[in-house]
Amino acid sequence: MAGRKKTAVAVPMNTTTDVVPFGRGGAFIAHVVGHLAGKALPYTAPWAGAAALPPLAGWATNTMWGATPLSAGLASAALAVGGAALTGVAWKSTPAATKFGKFRRAQVSASVAAGMGWLTCATAAGPFGSPVLDGWLIGGGMFAASWNVRQIIRNGASGDTETTEENGGMAALAAAIGWEKVRVRDAKGSGKGTVQAAVQVEPGTTVEAVQGTTGRVAAALQVPPSGVIVTPDPENASRGTISLRVADLLKDGVPFAQPTALGLLPTEDIPVGLYADGEVWALNPFGAAILQHVLVMGVTGAGKSEFLRSLVAHLATRRKMTVFLVDLAKGRQTVGHIADGIDWLIQDAKEAKRMLRSLPAAIKARGDVLASEGLDQWTPDSSLNAMLVWIEEAADVADFEELEEIARKARSVGIWLGISLQRATWTNLSTDIRANLQGSICFGVDQPGDAGFCLPDSVTGAGAIPAWGSSRPGYAFATGMGIPDARWVTEVRSGLTDREELAALVAAGAPYRDPLDETTATALGQAYAQRTHRGTNRTTVGVGQPAPATHPGHSGPAPADSVHDLEDDDHMSAAEEAAEMELQEAYDEVMGSIPGDPEPDAPYASLRLEDDVPDADDDSGMEFEAPAPVGTEEARHILYVELDGWVQSGRLEFEPADLIPATTAAGRKRPWMQGELKRLMELGLLQRDGHGSYSIVQSPLQPA
Numbered sequence: 001m002a003g004r005k006k007t008a009v010a011v012p013m014n015t016t017t018d019v020v021p022f023g024r025g026g027a028f029i030a031h032v033v034g035h036l037a038g039k040a041l042p043y044t045a046p047w048a049g050a051a052a053l054p055p056l057a058g059w060a061t062n063t064m065w066g067a068t069p070l071s072a073g074l075a076s077a078a079l080a081v082g083g084a085a086l087t088g089v090a091w092k093s094t095p096a097a098t099k100f101g102k103f104r105r106a107q108v109s110a111s112v113a114a115g116m117g118w119l120t121c122a123t124a125a126g127p128f129g130s131p132v133l134d135g136w137l138i139g140g141g142m143f144a145a146s147w148n149v150r151q152i153i154r155n156g157a158s159g160d161t162e163t164t165e166e167n168g169g170m171a172a173l174a175a176a177i178g179w180e181k182v183r184v185r186d187a188k189g190s191g192k193g194t195v196q197a198a199v200q201v202e203p204g205t206t207v208e209a210v211q212g213t214t215g216r217v218a219a220a221l222q223v224p225p226s227g228v229i230v231t232p233d234p235e236n237a238s239r240g241t242i243s244l245r246v247a248d249l250l251k252d253g254v255p256f257a258q259p260t261a262l263g264l265l266p267t268e269d270i271p272v273g274l275y276a277d278g279e280v281w282a283l284n285p286f287g288a289a290i291l292q293h294v295l296v297m298g299v300t301g302a303g304k305s306e307f308l309r310s311l312v313a314h315l316a317t318r319r320k321m322t323v324f325l326v327d328l329a330k331g332r333q334t335v336g337h338i339a340d341g342i343d344w345l346i347q348d349a350k351e352a353k354r355m356l357r358s359l360p361a362a363i364k365a366r367g368d369v370l371a372s373e374g375l376d377q378w379t380p381d382s383s384l385n386a387m388l389v390w391i392e393e394a395a396d397v398a399d400f401e402e403l404e405e406i407a408r409k410a411r412s413v414g415i416w417l418g419i420s421l422q423r424a425t426w427t428n429l430s431t432d433i434r435a436n437l438q439g440s441i442c443f444g445v446d447q448p449g450d451a452g453f454c455l456p457d458s459v460t461g462a463g464a465i466p467a468w469g470s471s472r473p474g475y476a477f478a479t480g481m482g483i484p485d486a487r488w489v490t491e492v493r494s495g496l497t498d499r500e501e502l503a504a505l506v507a508a509g510a511p512y513r514d515p516l517d518e519t520t521a522t523a524l525g526q527a528y529a530q531r532t533h534r535g536t537n538r539t540t541v542g543v544g545q546p547a548p549a550t551h552p553g554h555s556g557p558a559p560a561d562s563v564h565d566l567e568d569d570d571h572m573s574a575a576e577e578a579a580e581m582e583l584q585e586a587y588d589e590v591m592g593s594i595p596g597d598p599e600p601d602a603p604y605a606s607l608r609l610e611d612d613v614p615d616a617d618d619d620s621g622m623e624f625e626a627p628a629p630v631g632t633e634e635a636r637h638i639l640y641v642e643l644d645g646w647v648q649s650g651r652l653e654f655e656p657a658d659l660i661p662a663t664t665a666a667g668r669k670r671p672w673m674q675g676e677l678k679r680l681m682e683l684g685l686l687q688r689d690g691h692g693s694y695s696i697v698q699s700p701l702q703p704a
């Protein structure tokens, strides 16, 4: 990014010195003398005061009281007491917040004390005798000189400028960009690449109007457009703060921040990067008053995946935390090395749909448990795990209605939803869902307007618009999720991760990871039990303490892919993977449509297609009878066996037509079958999607 090259503000030269040609000697010397006199004039006032005021006052008090010893004594005593009090008042009433202020206070107090002391003596002894006269000459000279020193200091020779006074550079900047009705004061450098100043607008303009000029300010200062932020003061509509990022401290990269400990709770801060001023950028969604789902946006190469890896790696070292992650495009490529920390990594569209369809049941079950635990939202006191459900390019995975319902209901039951998109527009993200994603992290976007889909208006309005595309990877603005509001307009950069480091961290975190709680695992049903990927946790054999071999969430095939397997997978090209998936699907479909051999032991079982059909034996005694009617329970059992067979073979979706052979075998017709499907739905064993197909939540023969 373009750093700040030079503060090239046009500072108006406000000199009072005229330019005089050299040839006119006398006039020139007169001018120089005049100029020097002009320069010296401001410093003569203390000398004039020291010369004139003491003798005048001394003469006056001596004339009034000096004639009689009693009056002189009383007046001197009164002046001494008054002088001490005045010195005290001078000390108390002179502010000393800065180095200069301290000097000023000492000087004011010393001047008052010396002046009053001299006046006390002059009252009794007269101002023109020795040593009162000597005291006046020496003390008056010192007084005048010390005030000259102060003037020089105040005029900036020491460089110790007071931040409470109007800053010349900022005022000049204001003039240069046409801020006639804007006052800029109290400019303060943070020493960490940012400068802040108070902005006050005069009647006739608004802070919002000033916000509209940040582009011009950025151009005048030669900083990036996002380097100038103007935030209104919520307490006073005429005031605001301008913040200038004049140096980029993060340009050399931000290292990944290791967790402070393994086995932290989900409610601890998650450090994911640094702010522009070097402070830690941390999220705390589960510790915030309300769990806010997050929308992450940014063009390809803007740094979304890198951020996600930091986040997941941290969560994978925590207890009471479960992570589900859907990435259909490049799941293993993005998180292959930390997949062990992800309880359910989904790369297949069908499986993603299964997961999303099973979530409402899980949300309900979790809500019931939380209610029974007396909690109106998830906290670490609950027996349930906190959950992160992260969906990359969600628009390709879920329909809006489904996602909106999940987003709305998941919050209070401790399910944090993260949605990552390259570009959020109303066509790929409905307003209803957007309204439910209250946290946002906007990495680089191509058009300034795109940032408005992700970040709140208050942030983009202040000038915090990351319109740098992919040219500043990892830089973003982040809001919500426990981030203090004042930080929303400060640039962040996420930590840059290293594959081996994260893989090792996730492995180290395994003994601390809790498996998904039984309530949620059971409610997610077969979709979860049959998940194709399962991460490691403390109950997984081979990790941490030996653990029971089975668990409601681990009843399926062998546990956890090893890192080695994942690396092998990484080498499989996307085309190969797609081809393999297609083949598998075709195979499943063909095998699913072939009924099993009904008579494996029959005498003709060994016949092949090419063999001749044997002649029928006349004496076989074979007779055909009308089949006995099948009772309701038996008919249902036939249907259930069919469904259970599908569950056992990993098939969890079907259409009503697929059940026709079983319906016929049960001696029933389609309306009966449809009635049965309805019944199974009411029992919570099936779910129907919008297109008339069904998902099996639990097998009717093995209900949870």
Ligand SMILES: Nc1ncnc2c1ncn2[C@@H]1O[C@H](COP(=O)(O)OP(=O)(O)OP(=O)(O)O)[C@@H](O)[C@H]1O
Binding pocket: 253, 254, 298, 299, 300, 301, 302, 303, 304, 305, 306, 307, 422, 473, 474, 475, 493, 494, 495, 496
């Ligand atoms: N925080 C960061 N610091 C330094 N470099 C980074 C950072 N984040 C990302 N990068 C660099 O930018 C590249 C792209 O990042 P990343 O893959 O995270 O982008 P993305 O937004 O996920 O892109 P896509 O949408 O295509 O997946 C990375 O390979 C890395 O080199």
